[in-house]
Amino acid sequence: KNEVEQSPQNLTAQEGEFITINCSYSVGISALHWLQQHPGGGIVSLFMLSSGKKKHGRLIATINIQEKHSSLHITASHPRDSAVYICAVRFTGNQFYFGTGTSLTVIP
Amino acid sequence: DVKVTQSSRYLVKRTGEKVFLECVQDMDHENMFWYRQDPGLGLRLIYFSYDVKMKEKGDIPEGYSVSREKKERFSLILESASTNQTSMYLCASSTTGVYTEAFFGQGTRLTVV
Numbered sequence A: 001k002n003e004v005e006q007s008p009q010n011l012t013a014q015e016g017e018f019i020t021i022n023c024s025y026s027v028g029i030s031a032l033h034w035l036q037q038h039p040g041g042g043i044v045s046l047f048m049l050s051s052g053k054k055k056h057g058r059l060i061a062t063i064n065i066q067e068k069h070s071s072l073h074i075t076a077s078h079p080r081d082s083a084v085y086i087c088a089v090r091f092t093g094n095q096f097y098f099g100t101g102t103s104l105t106v107i108p
Numbered sequence B: 001d002v003k004v005t006q007s008s009r010y011l012v013k014r015t016g017e018k019v020f021l022e023c024v025q026d027m028d029h030e031n032m033f034w035y036r037q038d039p040g041l042g043l044r045l046i047y048f049s050y051d052v053k054m055k056e057k058g059d060i061p062e063g064y065s066v067s068r069e070k071k072e073r074f075s076l077i078l079e080s081a082s083t084n085q086t087s088m089y090l091c092a093s094s095t096t097g098v099y100t101e102a103f104f105g106q107g108t109r110l111t112v113v
Helices: none
Strands: A004-007 A010-014 A019-025 A031-037 A043-049 A052-056 A059-064 A069-074 A083-090 A102-107 B004-006 B010-013 B019-025 B031-038 B042-049 B064-070 B073-078 B087-094 B108-112
Touching: A004 A083, A010 A019, A019 A031, A019 A083, A019 A102, A031 A069, A043 A052, A043 A059, A043 A069, A069 A083, A083 B042, B004 B087, B010 B019, B019 B031, B019 B087, B019 B108, B031 B064, B031 B073, B042 B064, B042 B073, B073 B087
Parallel strands: A010 A102, B010 B108
Antiparallel strands: A004 A019, A019 A069, A031 A043, A031 A083, A052 A059, A059 A069, A083 A102, B004 B019, B019 B073, B031 B042, B031 B087, B064 B073, B087 B108
16 A cells, blocks of 8 residues: 555646645655656656745645645646656655656646 | 766666666765656655665565665666566665655666567
8 A cells, every 4th residue: 555645646737727736645754755757757856845835936835744745736837847746755764655646737 | 966877768678688777876875766667656666775785675676686886876687577577767866864855867768578
């Protein structure tokens, strides 16, 4: 059983729409990461959160530790935002645990 | 910038071949990881290493081995490639500590025919 659940699995949006991707995890964590993977494979880190909210450009990530839930929001979405977004957590130790990813397509 | 480099972007190998996937990082990270990524399953940990010559099995180590003779290099070995090992393989590295990021290589798409 995957201890990190993401939703939705697939998402199609029109350019300009506000997008939300959700991540839930089962036990207490030390930190949560949002990652982006473009076609071709490479993964880059967008955010690392242990509490509250972070913003970078049109991307906003929030985390609610009590509810074991995080959201990634994209404002004014653009076709170049099309990618797979992956939630990852660290409980203790050095390992990461990953959600299965949300495939986002933004249509012009 | 941290760089994690995987030796190949695409590989095609025959069933039964021994396959080496190489990963090099340039930031003196203690931890290195090998994952495979399959549709609907996400990233699954094959092996990780927290120091030179140290290795730990991940969730799916069967059919794989690893080698870490130098801190910067972590190799994944498929002793006898099989078609069910066709996948995207991703290497990552990080420093020790729960508030550190993982840095990923560009991935190797391996096809076993």
